[in-house]
Amino acid sequence: FELESNLRQALANGEFEPFYQPIMDIATGRVHALEVLLRWRKPLLVGTELVLPDDFIPVLEENGMIVPVGEWVIRRACEQSMAWQRDGLPQVPLAINLSARQFMHKALVESIRRIVEETGIDPALVEFEITETALMQHGEQTLDILGQINRMGMRLSIDDFGTGYSSLAYLKRFPVRKIKIDRTFVRELVASSEDRAIVAAVMALANSLQLQVVAEGVETAEQLALLRGFGCQYVQGWLFARALDSGATGQLLLEDG
Numbered sequence: 001f002e003l004e005s006n007l008r009q010a011l012a013n014g015e016f017e018p019f020y021q022p023i024m025d026i027a028t029g030r031v032h033a034l035e036v037l038l039r040w041r042k043p044l045l046v047g048t049e050l051v052l053p054d055d056f057i058p059v060l061e062e063n064g065m066i067v068p069v070g071e072w073v074i075r076r077a078c079e080q081s082m083a084w085q086r087d088g089l090p091q092v093p094l095a096i097n098l099s100a101r102q103f104m105h106k107a108l109v110e111s112i113r114r115i116v117e118e119t120g121i122d123p124a125l126v127e128f129e130i131t132e133t134a135l136m137q138h139g140e141q142t143l144d145i146l147g148q149i150n151r152m153g154m155r156l157s158i159d160d161f162g163t164g165y166s167s168l169a170y171l172k173r174f175p176v177r178k179i180k181i182d183r184t185f186v187r188e189l190v191a192s193s194e195d196r197a198i199v200a201a202v203m204a205l206a207n208s209l210q211l212q213v214v215a216e217g218v219e220t221a222e223q224l225a226l227l228r229g230f231g232c233q234y235v236q237g238w239l240f241a242r243a244l245d246s247g248a249t250g251q252l253l254l255e256d257g
């Protein structure tokens with residue numbers, strides 16, 4: 001209960017803060033996109049503590065606050081992207097996570113439309129990441145909402161791919177551009193021939209469905225080399241950068257341009 005009321009205050013007091021983790025293009029070595037990863041700068045008696053999503057997103061999903069907080073994240077990240085644009089930094093798409101609960105909320109599409117109008121962001125610079133499990137949960141309604149988002153010019157990715165159970169027939173019906181191979185398959189890539197077989201199979205599937213692939217959780221040069229060999233185009237992980245605050249991200253974009 002205390003956590004819940006702290007989270008309500010956090011939204012009201014502006015304690016949430018988007019961080020940004022680069023998704024790299026293997027071929028060019030440049031930043032391909034930025035995944036938006038929420039942090040909570042929780043005030044302590046002295047100073048603040050940076051709280052990671054696993055410690056508060058599940059609570060927000062449970063009590064429904066993920067709807068207003070999620071809307072705030074989209075708006076804040078789009079405003080930040082416009083600020084970088086005004087500073088003359090290279091334009092890269094934002095990849096924003098959406099929870100299943102945000103999908104069940106009727107106003108999602110309308111609030112996204114309003115944020116696009118009010119911030120002036122180019123919809124082509126916004127992608128949404130939805131987990132495989134969330135996609136499978138709501139069937140036709142999800143398909144309808146994804147279609148509306150797609151018609152606004154925004155792209156969709158499947159997050160944590162391989163950890164849920166997706167029907168391949170379904171995958172074909174969703175207006176999805178990218179899949180993100182879950183980091184659990186990348187972690188043991190060097191040691192595990194099974195994980196290498198899984199990643200190779202996902203790459204083959206992605207190629208035949210003309211989907212782009214991002215590998216998550218890349219921590220070593222050996223993992224990167226294997227992924228490159230499998231034909232993976234995009235990579236994300238601590239080998240390149242952690243999630244950074246907006247200042248450090250701006251600096252990264254400056255060096256990247």
Ligand code: G
Nearest residue numbers: 036037038052053054057073097098099243
């Ligand atoms: O860095 P990491 O600990 O940031 O994030 C853990 C998980 O929290 C992510 O995989 C993602 O699923 C979830 N998450 C992070 N930021 C957001 C957000 O802004 N909205 C939603 N819905 N989920 C997020």
Ligand code: G
Nearest residue numbers: 097159160216217218219236237238239243
């Ligand atoms: O939405 P999603 O669950 O995919 O969010 C990405 C999560 O993975 C975030 O919690 C982020 O901090 C984390 N992450 C990013 N890069 C790495 C990495 O190289 N290794 C590990 N273990 N986690 C990572």
Ligand code: G
Nearest residue numbers: 019050051052219237238239241242243244
């Ligand atoms: O330093 P920062 O507050 O961004 O890190 C957030 C959390 O993500 C840390 O608690 C840590 O567990 C994890 N993390 C971030 N970067 C790395 C990294 O390069 N290596 C490891 N092992 N963990 C990291």
Ligand code: MN
Nearest residue numbers: 035097129159
């Ligand atoms: Mn994600």
Ligand code: NA
Nearest residue numbers: 159160182216
């Ligand atoms: Na993921």
